Amino acid sequence: MQIKHKIAAIILVLTVCFSFTNSIFPQDSKLRIISLAPATTEILFALGLDCEIVGVSEFCNYPDRAKAKQRIGTFSQPNIEKILSLKPDLIVCTGLEQAPVIAKLRQLNLNIFVSDPKSINELFTSIREIGILTGKDKESKALIDKMTYRIKEVNSRVSKIPQSERQKVFIEIWHSPLTTVGAGSFINELITLAGGINITADIKSAYSTVPQEVVLKRDPDCIILAYMGNLSPVEQVITRPGWHNVAAVKNKRVYNDIDPDSLLRPGPRIVEALDELNKKIYPDG
Amino acid sequence: MKRKIILLAAIFILAVILGILKGSVNLNFLELINRANRQILHLRLARVVLAIVASSGLSVCGIVLQAILRNPLAEPYLLGTSSGAGLGAVIAITLGAASFYIPFAAFIGAISTTLLVYYISRERGKIGVQSLILSGVIVSIAFSAVILFLLSTSERQTLHGISWWLWGNLEVFDYKLLFAVTLIVALGVFATYMFSQDLNAISIGEEEALHLGVNVELVKKILLFLVSLITAAIISVCGVIGFVGLIIPHITRLVIGPNHRLLIPVSCILSSAFMLLCDSFARALFSPSEIPIGVITAIVGAPIFIILLKKSEVK
Amino acid sequence: MDTLLKVESICGGYDNKPVINNVSLEIKQADFLGIIGPNGGGKSTLLRLMSRALIPIKGKISLEGRDLARLSHKEVAKKIAFIPQLTLINFSFTVWEIVLMGRIPHLSRMQPEGKIDFSIAERALSLTDTLNLRNRRIDELSAGERQRVIIAKALAQEPLLLFLDEPTSHLDIGHQVQILDLLAELNRKNNLSIVIVLHDLNLAGEYCKNIILLDNGEIFKQGSPEQVLTYQNIESLYKTIVVVKDNPVTLKPHVLLVPGNIKCKQE
Numbered sequence: 001m002q003i004k005h006k007i008a009a010i011i012l013v014l015t016v017c018f019s020f021t022n023s024i025f026p027q028d029s030k031l032r033i034i035s036l037a038p039a040t041t042e043i044l045f046a047l048g049l050d051c052e053i054v055g056v057s058e059f060c061n062y063p064d065r066a067k068a069k070q071r072i073g074t075f076s077q078p079n080i081e082k083i084l085s086l087k088p089d090l091i092v093c094t095g096l097e098q099a100p101v102i103a104k105l106r107q108l109n110l111n112i113f114v115s116d117p118k119s120i121n122e123l124f125t126s127i128r129e130i131g132i133l134t135g136k137d138k139e140s141k142a143l144i145d146k147m148t149y150r151i152k153e154v155n156s157r158v159s160k161i162p163q164s165e166r167q168k169v170f171i172e173i174w175h176s177p178l179t180t181v182g183a184g185s186f187i188n189e190l191i192t193l194a195g196g197i198n199i200t201a202d203i204k205s206a207y208s209t210v211p212q213e214v215v216l217k218r219d220p221d222c223i224i225l226a227y228m229g230n231l232s233p234v235e236q237v238i239t240r241p242g243w244h245n246v247a248a249v250k251n252k253r254v255y256n257d258i259d260p261d262s263l264l265r266p267g268p269r270i271v272e273a274l275d276e277l278n279k280k281i282y283p284d285g
Numbered sequence: 286m287k288r289k290i291i292l293l294a295a296i297f298i299l300a301v302i303l304g305i306l307k308g309s310v311n312l313n314f315l316e317l318i319n320r321a322n323r324q325i326l327h328l329r330l331a332r333v334v335l336a337i338v339a340s341s342g343l344s345v346c347g348i349v350l351q352a353i354l355r356n357p358l359a360e361p362y363l364l365g366t367s368s369g370a371g372l373g374a375v376i377a378i379t380l381g382a383a384s385f386y387i388p389f390a391a392f393i394g395a396i397s398t399t400l401l402v403y404y405i406s407r408e409r410g411k412i413g414v415q416s417l418i419l420s421g422v423i424v425s426i427a428f429s430a431v432i433l434f435l436l437s438t439s440e441r442q443t444l445h446g447i448s449w450w451l452w453g454n455l456e457v458f459d460y461k462l463l464f465a466v467t468l469i470v471a472l473g474v475f476a477t478y479m480f481s482q483d484l485n486a487i488s489i490g491e492e493e494a495l496h497l498g499v500n501v502e503l504v505k506k507i508l509l510f511l512v513s514l515i516t517a518a519i520i521s522v523c524g525v526i527g528f529v530g531l532i533i534p535h536i537t538r539l540v541i542g543p544n545h546r547l548l549i550p551v552s553c554i555l556s557s558a559f560m561l562l563c564d565s566f567a568r569a570l571f572s573p574s575e576i577p578i579g580v581i582t583a584i585v586g587a588p589i590f591i592i593l594l595k596k597s598e599v600k
Numbered sequence: 601m602d603t604l605l606k607v608e609s610i611c612g613g614y615d616n617k618p619v620i621n622n623v624s625l626e627i628k629q630a631d632f633l634g635i636i637g638p639n640g641g642g643k644s645t646l647l648r649l650m651s652r653a654l655i656p657i658k659g660k661i662s663l664e665g666r667d668l669a670r671l672s673h674k675e676v677a678k679k680i681a682f683i684p685q686l687t688l689i690n691f692s693f694t695v696w697e698i699v700l701m702g703r704i705p706h707l708s709r710m711q712p713e714g715k716i717d718f719s720i721a722e723r724a725l726s727l728t729d730t731l732n733l734r735n736r737r738i739d740e741l742s743a744g745e746r747q748r749v750i751i752a753k754a755l756a757q758e759p760l761l762l763f764l765d766e767p768t769s770h771l772d773i774g775h776q777v778q779i780l781d782l783l784a785e786l787n788r789k790n791n792l793s794i795v796i797v798l799h800d801l802n803l804a805g806e807y808c809k810n811i812i813l814l815d816n817g818e819i820f821k822q823g824s825p826e827q828v829l830t831y832q833n834i835e836s837l838y839k840t841i842v843v844v845k846d847n848p849v850t851l852k853p854h855v856l857l858v859p860g861n862i863k864c865k866q867e
Contacts, residue, residue: 077437175384177454208574212456213325217310236384241460242324482704489689498677498705543691
């Protein structure tokens with residue numbers, strides 16, 4: 001064989017070996033996870049999966065470590081190319097609003113887990129399943145236990161309050177149009193667990209707009225403002241026509257200092273929100 | 286003719302009463318006038334006022350645009366007011382403005398957009414009817430795209446805010462704002478009524494109107510200004526309520542004829558009755574939830590429009 | 601006889617490009633002037649200049665001694681009624697409502713019509729034989745009926761001058777005669793001055809007292825029908841061979857076309 005043929009053969013063999021070594025001994029043996037929603041990001045971090053997370057959505061801002069992760073697009077428009085380039089082993093996202101994206105990703109044969117809990121029980125199930133998928137079985141059990149413990153804490157405080165003294169609560173998700181939560185939302189469940197009575201619990205859907213006269217008539221004892229984005233001056237609520245007669249306004253019990261993210265994201269922080277809710281609804285314990 | 290007007294007036298009064306008595310909260314008449322429910326009564330009255338103001342303003346704007354543009358599909362949002370208002374509101378929400386400022390942002394957005402549309406379509410100082418419609422449509426599409434862009438790149442709070450703009454809402458959060466809008470719309474409608482004669486002439490042709498002594502270019506400019514003002518005021522408080530500005534003019538014309546001296550006031554009565562009935566229906570049926578008013582007017586309005594269309598084809 | 605409208609050496613057109621060049625003429629009371637000429641010659645433009653729909657670039661037009669350009673549209677509308685070529689009315693006004701609109705120049709903005717206006721409108725309807733159509737909707741009428749209603753509207757303006765831009769080009773021969781007979785009667789009985797742009801040379805010849813032959817924005821020939829409608833004039837302007845004979849009934853000049861005389865340029 002001539003010299004140049006020998007060199008070509010050596011290069012060919014080395015290339016083949018090199019490409020094989022990559023797959024036999026992968027760079028890192030860790031799972032590569034992408035989270036498409038702030039709620040699921042929080043769950044993943046709570047399970048100790050910091051190193052495994054290779055990409056998050058634009059709005060994933062909790063915990064602080066999440067801010068340092070690669071961004072893969074917005075909540076409603078994740079960047080498919082970016083996702084693919086990060087070679088994820090698992091993509092975690094939430095349900096309805098991200099449905100078209102999920103369909104697209106499934107077509108590309110990616111591993112997808114959808115977490116869309118409508119109740120605290122469903123949230124626990126979600127956390128369990130994520131734990132199993134990511135090999136954090138133990139950690140997920142521990143997280144659920146911790147959360148259950150805190151819920152029980154609140155429950156014991158609440159059970160001491162007689163039914164007749166239960167407070168009526170109005171949660172305002174947005175101001176124009178006036179939007180609140182109904183029975184289909186787990187926030188409703190949180191209110192009940194916190195010992196409050198959601199004045200719009202007879203609305204079947206998760207969220208709905210509601211006319212002011214309903215709030216005036218049902219006269220809540222306590223109003224919680226939970227606008228996303230943290231813009232919720234109490235002023236603009238209490239100066240609405242006729243609202244000065246509402247019990248919550250008269251007794252200065254309009255609160256805007258519960259972190260809306262903890263309330264609205266189905267994740268580990270809902271127990272903090274629950275605690276806060278309980279303290280706001282029953283400030284004297 | 287007189288009988289028709291009396292009948293319409295009776296329907297209007299009935300609709301007002303219904304609007305006050307029926308709502309999301311179930312109260313009979315005695316309970317309603319009880320001092321304890323005073324605030325709810327006030328809210329209902331305010332809502333009735335807004336319904337009358339919004340629907341009258343929209344239908345009159347529809348009439349004027351249909352006459353000036355000589356196009357039966359013309360409606361108040363044709364000149365870009367709706368997308369301009371939406372853009373103003375979305376920008377304000379994205380920048381984190383308090384809810385107090387959103388109506389003003391919407392108003393400025395609406396007015397600026399109409400000015401832009403007018404500026405684009407000017408042909409040597411004259412208002413070309415075709416280019417006005419065209420630039421209105423183009424600007425609306427462009428701004429809607431910008432709104433979508435902002436929505437997709439911002440947090441979900443804007444999604445909530447945008448449903449106000451997209452589907453309309455008759456809730457009154459600020460009596461001062463209600464007063465201001467009522468004043469603007471009332472003055473605007475009254476001023477428009479003063480041009481009834483000119484509108485009659487223009488609706489048979491711009492050239493014909495010119496030869497009847499109407500200063501067509503000046504009248505068009507004034508009327509377009511009034512229409513923009515009225516529509517912007519309504520949309521900044523109510524969001525987009527569709528169909529009223531499109532079909533009420535046609536229905537009124539079928540009932541009372543095309544003479545603007547009658548058409549304008551009768552359309553106010555008819556559209557108010559329509560809006561109030563839609564609103565009462567929506568609130569009572571889905572209590573305590575609220576279906577956006579724009580959804581109801583569309584659902585009720587679309588079949589009525591199709592029936593009208595079929596009838597006019599048969600003729 | 602008083603001069604109602606005096607046109608002095610006007611140049612005018614659209615976008616500052618002159619279509620009409622150096623045209624002068626006078627309209628007196630009870631004149632019946634026809635404006636004819638080849639396509640693009642400026643007939644409609646001239647009529648628009650005379651009715652103040654356009655302002656001349658050069659020259660002056662006086663209405664009863666006053667500068668037309670300085671008058672408001674309303675003041676002009678009280679004296680001059682203009683009937684454009686095609687009136688497309690999309691809205692179903694009644695005939696009565698349409699004719700009443702002729703009173704707009706005489707009413708202030710918020711002023712409703714009064715008894716005088718109603719009687720003038722009725723008179724206009726009777727002059728045009730449209731009284732029986734009074735309550736019908738304009739979009740239900742035939743072309744001929746509609747044209748008479750439009751003329752009634754113009755008459756309701758009580759004008760001194762009536763300008764018409766090809767009012768009969770889309771009507772059949774029966775309606776053409778009907779409309780022009782009406783105009784002739786109004787001219788004869790009511791001393792209404794009429795300026796009419798016509799495509800049909802023979803209608804011009806039959807009905808007009810005077811004719812202006814317009815070509816390229818200038819007056820080619822002006823005078824009585826016998827003076828203007830000669831085969832020499834027609835041939836040189838319209839580039840086709842014609843024969844001019846007298847109508848045996850009316851003795852007015854009649855232009856007869858000769859087919860086959862224009863040869864298309866063959867490749």
